[in-house]
Amino acid sequence: MRKILINGSYAPSLINFRGHLIQQMIARGHEVHVSAPNFEKETVDRLLKMGARVHEVKMQRTGVGLAGDVKYFFQLRRLMKKVGVELVLNYTIKPNIYGGLAARSIGSESASIVSGLGYAFYETNGFKHRVVQTLSRWLYKRATTANSVVIFQNPDDRDDFIKAGCLLDRNKVRMINGSGVDTNYYSVARLPEAPIFLIISRLLVSKGVREYANAARIVMSRRPDCKFFIAGFLDGGPDSVSQNELDEWIGWGIEFLGHLDDVRPAIENCSIYVLPSYREGTPRTVLEASAMGRASIVTDAPGCRETVIQGETGYLVPVRESAALADAMLTMAEDPAMRAKMGGAARKFCEEKYAVSKVNNTLINHLDL
Template sequence: MTIKLLLLARPAVGGMAGHIEALCRCLDPDNFQITLAAPSPAGAPVGATAGAPVSLRAIPHIDVAIVDGLVPARDLAAIRQIRRLAHSGQWDLIHAHGLKTSLLAALTLGGFRLPGFTGRFSGCLSPSSGRRPPLVITLHNTLPQRSGIAGRALDFLLRWILRPAAAIIVVSQAQAGEISRRRLASPDKVAVIPNGGFYKDTNRGDGERAAGAAAESEAAEPTSLRRELAGSGPSLPERLLIILTVVRLIRAKGIYDLLEVAALCRPGHNGDSRNGAGPGLLFVVVGTGPEEERWQQEIRERKLGKLVRFLGYRRDVPALMRAADLFLLPSHAEGLPLALLEAMAAGLPVVATAVGGVPELVTPGETGLLVPPHSPAALAGAINLLAADESLRKKLGRAGKEMVEREYGWETMAAKTAALYERVICSSSRSSSPFSPPR
């Protein structure tokens, strides 16, 4: 049986984009016919993943105007589009990615009255046309939290968003625990399917896009990257450690903490425990996001241009990781961060904050260093420790790489997701537990 699968997604880069790209690459085309419903002109919400490049032009694409944030007029238009797709009877299953897209799917499928619509959305198919296609939701990040009355109202909304889903995929045990603790959904609807960090089959990408990124990849080899950095800003010391961060530029990713870390590691600063000895440090940041302009302005105001270089969006993240010496993740909230997995798969020693599923990847002193979130001083201390100890960098990098290669292949993620799809579709019951979560 070929399953006709509709993937719904908002504009996405980074982890969510890499996850969707992996599904498109790894699901067996003999068993799954995939259509991607996402905004244009990007065509598909992919392309900033650090995985090997792949063209998704072979995947049918439907332009659906899903936007970041709450924009009522555009959100209503997206709901109408999603409802028409669901009513078409073309799909065996709908898979919504991320909380915003899940909200729109719930408004379409979950039984809710909206101005400008006739009838009640008690299901996306009329009784005469059969059962609506089941909905699967993937939550890629930790859920928002509030305290007091606002917290109770938020949890009520989240329960309502998750209620129409036949299955809820989360990428870390921490997320599953949070959903259970807050009683947002029945635990037997929740399946933990971690992200991957590498492709076991390196031939899954298509040659055309790989060739398109070849020039950038070559530019990011160690000596070439240093030449690029030297030509784009102040002169660099001969002995230099490159500390790479790949991140969406939003506050929740700790991007302002990163600037404080850089200031603390400034030579001669009392936060520099190396006392000016050892190699120089350069923080290199890759990514894009709504805070980009304000964040760069702060770099200028704090005169951190010699310590922090911003490269923007890059297609050659794997090559950048090969050229770097350390990886820094200063996030305040995470699911199971793809960039961290890919850095570990590249053999980079990592310094990360203990949020979300990060402690499921990083065992302190074994596969990396962990520090509390919102603690620039602790991050700076961990970076200085690794900068001064090459043998420790090699030990942590090697152990992290072995762990990711052993446990976090993208093919494994796709196989577990495919099995979940099949169980959801084959379930003839409308119970709240149509499947057994994958083990």
């Protein structure tokens, strides 16, 4: 039995993305602690019911604030010492960096899940962005030196991360197929006959929401019977779209669902799922849609391309090309039988590659638990 701390940046993700992992670790006899900022009572209650021990830490989730990040580091260090943590499992950039460094400072083992390279790795000409990028890479190199293993969800992230100098020892690399999806919870739903498109995402430029909106406008001009939905929320970070832009999209006829605690009704209501992201670790929403029997249109980008078999479970389109996305949408809209066939293939593909129990068993083996 080991004392394990799972450290994230967004409290609900401990249930949505790590809940099954927490349960599997506890079932194996480990004492599991979790940490994140801004817990709500419902999240705490659900984690306690699983058997986890919950700790809130303050963290500025978006942007760079050196004073706040230093405070976050020392909060984590105090927590780890108090609990007597033996293994820290971090995921997302700030927990990966400061969780790894804090664990090393008290002599505890740590591992990081690089679930996507994120905004700090996108190419840009902005001076501020370049400063953030340089600092992030330097800190990542320090943190991964402290990790026993560094876990990636796709080979592009692994290769680009190493190329950027963020990981010096390739022997630490381990691979998993995303965070997995519960194929019982996300069960196959009856497919609507109408062409109804959906994206579920934070409203970030890098998630491709702008391309989705522009493609939707093109398609609606040719096929007024097509419907388009966006589920998500304005992020507030440097990559976020504005409220004014969202209002403009709504004016075009796109329906905004806002943030959804349960995305299943929205997926059930759609017939085609879309995610034109610039890059991902492994996009969970594509897996959820696949598990529910929906074909997807995603970009031929790192992390995304692994979740769709071209022409079999959906379509891959070029990054940042609204016209190509619109063409794929129109192709999907014209053929209900094809949508149904692809949706069935997507469910089977999801079961074989992304079932959460399979993914977590691999992860637990990587951690020698």
